[in-house]
Amino acid sequence: GEQVEQRPPHLSVREGDSAVITCTYTDPNSYYFFWYKQEPGASLQLLMKVFSSTEINEGQGFTVLLNKKDKRLSLNLTAAHPGDSAAYFCAVSDTNAYKVIFGKGTHLHVLP
Amino acid sequence: DAGVTQTPRHEVAEKGQTIILKCEPVSGHNDLFWYRQTKIQGLELLSYFRSKSLMEDGGAFKDRFKAEMLNSSFSTLKIQPTEPKDSAVYLCASSLEDTQYFGPGTRLLVL
Numbered sequence: 001g002e003q004v005e006q007r008p009p010h011l012s013v014r015e016g017d018s019a020v021i022t023c024t025y026t027d028p029n030s031y032y033f034f035w036y037k038q039e040p041g042a043s044l045q046l047l048m049k050v051f052s053s054t055e056i057n058e059g060q061g062f063t064v065l066l067n068k069k070d071k072r073l074s075l076n077l078t079a080a081h082p083g084d085s086a087a088y089f090c091a092v093s094d095t096n097a098y099k100v101i102f103g104k105g106t107h108l109h110v111l112p
Numbered sequence: 113d114a115g116v117t118q119t120p121r122h123e124v125a126e127k128g129q130t131i132i133l134k135c136e137p138v139s140g141h142n143d144l145f146w147y148r149q150t151k152i153q154g155l156e157l158l159s160y161f162r163s164k165s166l167m168e169d170g171g172a173f174k175d176r177f178k179a180e181m182l183n184s185s186f187s188t189l190k191i192q193p194t195e196p197k198d199s200a201v202y203l204c205a206s207s208l209e210d211t212q213y214f215g216p217g218t219r220l221l222v223l
Binding site for chain 2: 036042091102
């Protein structure tokens with residue numbers, strides 16, 4: 001079945017620097033891709049949903065890249081600020097969207 | 113629109129007790145999920161309902177974990193009997209089509 005590997009598990013960056021989190025997946029039929037943000041003590045908040053047809057996805061202060069050839073999904077926070085400090089999770093599913101496989105998460109710490 | 117709600121937010125149980133966690137999905141969502149979240153294992157699917165029918169019961173969690181959905185707006189997760197290794201955050205999520213929306217979770221500590 002689908003496997004999702006997320007790297008790095010922990011990431012510290014200075015305010016204003018970029019932060020990149022990457023997930024690789026195994027199923028070439030993967031169709032839906034998600035990034036969630038989880039602040040301490042809170043639940044998972046959807047950051048972005050990506051379809052397999054779109055390689056570059058712009059959000060507010062971040063970009064999500066999908067490389068289907070390499071089966072890689074990345075989240076790039078362009079100028080991190082302390083409010084970005086949280087755990088980030090990628091998730092992947094095929095067209096049966098209920099079967100979502102989550103990465104193990106990345107704990108991002110943005111230093112002022 | 114109200115999001116997914118979960119109660120209680122925190123629960124402390126003695127080993128061997130029965131506990132029941134509750135979830136109310138987003139109104140109109142057809143799918144409901146229960147997950148367990150731990151630092152080591154990440155998110156693990158416990159149960160999945162579509163239109164109140166149990167579609168997946170999470171295999172390894174079958175013996176002591178039982179999720180039910182008696183109506184479209186309410187689900188419970190019963191853990192019986194609890195063990196210390198069940199200490200985790202239990203998340204409920206609902207979806208209409210392809211995106212899951214999560215509740216705030218119940219943090220369970222089993223002593």
